[in-house]
Amino acid sequence: MFEPDVDLDTTGSYSTADPKTLVLARTSSNHPIGVSLRIASPPAESRVCVHFPQGSQPSRLDNQVIAAHGDSVLIKVSREGGSDKTKDYFVYNAGTAATGSPRPPSLSLLPPYSGYLRNDWTGILRRGEDDLVVACLKIETRKNDDNTPKEHVPEMLMFRSGKWWKIRWARIIGIENDELVYFWSSRVIPVGDNMLCWFCLHRGLIFYIVDDKRLVYKPLPDDPSSAHSGRNVCVTSAGNVVKFVNMFARCCCGGGGASECKHSKNCYAIKTWTLRMDSMTWVLDGMMDCTELWVLDAYKSLPRVRPEFPVVSMDEPHVIIFMVHEKEWWLIMQVDMRSKMLRSVYSYPKAHELKNVCAGKHLLPSKVSYYLNPYPGGTSQIDDTEQPPLGILDKQEAHDASNSKPLQSSSAESGVREILSALQEISMYGLTGDDTKKAISILTHGNGQRFISYLGVPKKLRKDWLLTEINASVG
Known part of the structure; x- marks a missing residue:
């Protein structure tokens, strides 16, 4: 699950980036940026980190995760804060590390758009390796010159096959146009590989069916x-x-x-x-x-x-x-x-x-980690060996995102010592010897991610957290 707000790095280097997920690119104004992922197993949240040159002043509201589907994440990026600054939209693709023909992650800049894509009205749909849909649905007020009442009509802005275009719809099946003024979107979710769904948490859902270009409304349950x-x-x-x-x-x-x-x-x-x-x-x-x-x-x-x-x-x-x-x-x-x-x-x-x-x-569900992970069903490997600096942003143009090393056995032994030390900080009353062994086994899973999650729990709750995890592992 992705945290919608991205982490911002303005140090001018990539020293904090995970090299397996780092990708470099340039903005529409030719400024260099980098994007890396910080993947965590649920319920912990994963994060996107955008790396800017030193001296940049990005705003958190202008740099956000907008949507995710399959191996792709749509990210809004702006080097400088402010409404008059350029906002670019990038699609981060996780590559195919989990397949027989590995492909490194990539970062693609969408064609320029004079306006902006509202986070709560914009979705992404990955349809195979070569077909990507980015769509923004807005409810616009159409002015009439013949003094007839104004109409509220849906307007679709879509990117596909490298071009933007607008599509105006006469109506949405299942709802009258005059009711659309009361509809506002909270988020857009992909459904399968042929539908996007806009939903208002108090009105209902609007499905866009890509192949036959229909918009269909479905109200929420009467609850x-x-x-x-x-x-x-x-x-x-x-x-x-x-x-x-x-x-x-x-x-x-x-x-x-x-x-x-x-x-x-x-x-x-x-x-x-x-x-x-x-x-x-x-x-x-x-x-x-x-x-x-x-x-x-x-x-x-x-x-x-x-x-x-x-x-x-x-x-x-x-x-x-x-x-x-x-x-x-x-x-x-x-x-x-x-x-x-x-x-x-x-x-x-x-x-x-x-x-x-x-x-x-609301956190954003995503399966991006499945594509980054060479071992399906687990979390990606974590390299805790010291990584050399990856260079300064304005000087480095390329980086091999796959040059990671396997976890060393000495690091695993050190990790067990850290776990034992952390367990001594809580009361072990009520925990049997077998429970302690199970706790150590649980905390060593995920190449350190479960232990990181454990340390994130307040100390007074850690024993209960462990008991819950132990019971879940037994079941």
């Missing part, structure tokens, strides 16, 4: 309304299933509403719906009450507040990832709706930045 941060529309990789998650306030003790609840004003329930694409009908397939989470041993140290910003796992449609806010810190927790279990909890590492950006956000 209790909740805040924007309590619902989301996602797509899974297995069967390209569209899921709707709705989390709403309720009373757990029979009161008239959440505000009257004697137990907690933060009581809530979670519902999940699946859209059957053949009949375009919604099916309720999951429900979980907050009390089912609160009684779990793994939850006892967590705050009883309402989670936000749900994201459905691409690989496991019954698993939902939430963000939890308590005072000055944020957590990311993974909930299994089928087994009614709390799988894991992860401390959001850059919570202090939310004060200056926004109070939370």
Whole structure:
């Protein structure tokens, strides 16, 4: 899952970049940039890092991940902040490291566009190796010269086969044009390799079918309304299933509403719906009450507040990832709706930045790491040997993104010592010898990524985190 805000590097070098993912390019104004990825296993968030020459003053709002599909990520890049500065759009492609014919990552600059692509109205669709669609759908007001009422019409801006063009549509199937003024998009998701889906979290979904160039509207299920941060529309990789998650306030003790609840004003329930694409009908397939989470041993140290910003796992449609806010810190927790279990909890590492950006956000599901990883099903190798400096931006034009070395055995031994030292910092009461061995085994998985996730959890929650992971590994 990608964090929408990118990391910004203005040191003028690539010393912090992962060499296996680093790609260099130039902007439309011929300035050099670099893009690298910092991949982490869910529920931890992955990040895109944009590397600028020294002295650049990029704005975080002008450098963001807009969308992702398959092996590609759409990124907005601007070297200098401000509305009058040039904003470029790049497509990062992960290459084909996981196949028999490896191809290094690449970074392609889209053709120039005089306007800008709104993050919440723009999507990307990868259709095989040679076909890429980038589309922005906007609801425009069309002025009439004959004094008739103004019309609200959808306008599509699309990149495909190297050209931009505009397509004006007379109507969207399933909705009248005068209703479009109330529709606003929250995000765009790809569905299969032939559809993009724009969704408004309180109105519905608009599907664009690429091959026959149709726009089709589908309303959301008739379900209790909740805040924007309590619902989301996602797509899974297995069967390209569209899921709707709705989390709403309720009373757990029979009161008239959440505000009257004697137990907690933060009581809530979670519902999940699946859209059957053949009949375009919604099916309720999951429900979980907050009390089912609160009684779990793994939850006892967590705050009883309402989670936000749900994201459905691409690989496991019954698993939902939430963000939890308590005072000055944020957590990311993974909930299994089928087994009614709390799988894991992860401390959001850059919570202090939310004060200056926004109070939370939906993370962007992606399968980019599958293409970077030469061992499908696991995380990419991490090279913890010291890397030589990769040069200064204005002087280096090329870099081989595949010149990485395997993890050394001495590094693995050092990692086990670090894990043992970290385990000594928590109370081991209630953990058996077998549990300790299982904990070490869990924390050594992923070439260090699981251990990094463990260190990101507040110390008072680490024992519960370990017990949750141990129980999950047994199941």
